[in-house]
Amino acid sequence: MDSRQKELAHALVEQVECGVIVLDERLRIQYWNDYITQCSGKPLRQALSLELTQVFPEADTPQLSQMLARARDQGEHAYNEWRESPNLLNLPYNRFGEPVPPRLQNALFFPFTDDSDRPCFGLLLYNTRELSSTNSHLDAALKALCHKQIEQEQLIQKLEKANAQLLQSEKLAAIGQLAAGVAHEINNPIGYVFSNLKTLAGYVHDLVRIIDAIDQAASLEELRRLKHQLEYDYIRGDVEALIAESEDGIDRVKKIITSLKDFSHTDDEEFRLADLHRGLDSTLNVVNNELKYKAEVLKDYGELPEIECIPSQINQVMMNLLVNAAHAIDDFGRITLRSGQQTDWVWLEVEDSGRGIEPHLLTRIYEPFFTTKPVGQGTGLGLSLSYNIVRKHGGRIEVFSERGQGTRFRVWLPLRQASPQSCQEESRPDE
Ligand SMILES: Nc1ncnc2c1ncn2[C@@H]1O[C@H](COP(=O)(O)OP(=O)(O)OP(=O)(O)O)[C@@H](O)[C@H]1O
Ligand SMILES: [Mg+2]
Structure with a gap:
């Protein structure tokens, strides 16, 4: 190397943004460049011939010993990095002597020989601020992501809770709606039974008058006159009719109450064996008020x-389907109920002759709050609630609809809940 080349090499070493330290065999400082002086705040002359760890006590670490071992014993270049404080060497300033926070510090420790063939060690130190900041950005992004994930999990939990509450309130709303319908259904028979009772009370009063007259009447003729006057013959015929009609009315009320009890089973949330037709019939009785003015109901069980x-x-599911069917019919139509079995599955079907569902809405009808009904008339929860219930049973719902022709909902349910979750995927009915 000529002197020009040496000058160039020296200028480069002094100006490079990188610490260059030369140590002798015993790790005593022989030289460092201006970068180390500026960044450490220590002048070279005070450090010359001192051991590295005397000048930088923080460097006395197992990592440095390992690097030294690799460089000295195996002649290798040993590389290490210090991601955060403390760094291998504490360099608290930048090139211009201004304080800077600890950064990612890379260190390369390697053996070489000088002009006179004496073994020496080189230590190169460079801070990769960019890398470090990218790294810290990555760290921050990762943390934010973790945070988001936790937030999401919490949100999902909240949603599940809200969903459970919704189910509950939907159930309550449904019960409220039902109660109104049922009240109407019961009101009618109760009304005529009450009016019959009043008429019967009048008749009993007249009959008592006729019987009392037996003791007081002067003649049989007078008694006959009273009987005729009080329209005994008419009373006699009417009493029978009134009693028969009242019995009918009470029977009807009894049937509704039984259906209501069958329908609700509010305290039973457990899986048990049940007759679906019986459930369907009681549901029909309960929603009769919603259906009777809209459709004739046909059963094809x-x-x-x-x-x-x-x-x-x-x-609940069948009630939602039935009420939706009635709502889909504009004037007066037909609702057909069908059922059947296929291997380990049964199905229940509600078909209406209503408006049908627009093809592009078919994928949305199970969304919570999706409704095409005017504000105040539909909450849009009926089908989403039904979907959840059927899923919980390991079943599924199919829908076939044609605009202007009608809609058919088919609910598939497995016969048994072997293990309530797993049976969903096992055997599916043929499409
Ligand atoms: N049988 C059907 N015929 C035509 N459209 C239907 C039928 N069943 C459901 N839909 C459509 O699907 C939508 C969602 O039904 P869903 O039962 O979930 O809510 P909703 O009936 O609007 O309100 P809610 O049942 O909560 O009172 C309905 O608004 C309607 O547009
Ligand atoms: Mg509905």
Whole structure:
């Protein structure tokens, strides 16, 4: 190397943004460049011939010993990095002597020989501020991501809770709606039974008058006159009719109350064997008020074994389907109920002759709050609630609809809940 080349090399070493330290065999400082002086705040002359760890006590670490061992014993270049404080060497300033926070510090420790063949060690130190900041950005992004994930999990938990509450309130709303319908249904028979009772009370009063007259009447003729005057013959015929009609009315009320009890089973949330047709019939009785002015209801039931289900929930599903069917009919139409079995599955079907569903809405009808009904008329929860219930049973809902022709909902349910979650995927009915 000529002197020009040496000058160039020296200028480069003094100006490079990188610490260059030369140590002798015993790790005594022989030289460092201006970068180290500026960044450490220590002048070279005070450090010359001192051991590295005397000048930089923080460097006395197992990592440095390992690097030294590799460089000295195996003649290798040993590389290490210090991601955060403390660094290998504490360099608290930048090139211009201004304080800077600790940064990612890379260190390369390697053996070499000088002009006279004496073994020496070189130590190169460079801070990769960019890398470090990218790294810290990455760290921050990762932390934010973790945070987001936790937030999301919390949100999901909240949603699940809200969903459970919604189910509950939807159930309450449904019960409220039902109660109104049922009240109407019961009101009618109760009304005429009450009016019959009043008429009967009048008749009894007249009959008592006729019987009392037996003791007081002067003649049989007078008694006959009274009987005729009080229209005994008419009373006699009417009493029978009134009593028969009242019995009918009371029977009807009894039937509604039984259906209501069957339908609700509010305290039973357990899977048990149940007769789906019986549930469907009681549901029909309960929603009769919603259906009777909108459609004639036809039943085309197949043979069904008892299946393992939560009956009150399946009733809810069928009620939602029936009410939707009635709402889809503009004037007066037809609702057909069908059922059947296929291997380990049963199905229940509600078909209406209503408006049908627009094809592009078919994928949305199960979304919570999706409704095409005017504000105040539909909450849009009926089908989402039904979907959840059917899923919980390991079943599924199919829908077939044609605009202007009608809609058919088919609910598939497995016969048994072997293990309530797993049976969803096992055997599916053929499409
Ligand atoms: N049988 C059907 N015929 C036509 N459209 C239907 C039928 N069933 C459901 N839909 C459509 O799906 C939408 C969602 O039904 P869903 O039962 O979830 O809510 P909703 O009936 O609008 O309100 P809610 O049941 O909460 O009172 C309805 O608004 C309607 O547009
Ligand atoms: Mg509905």
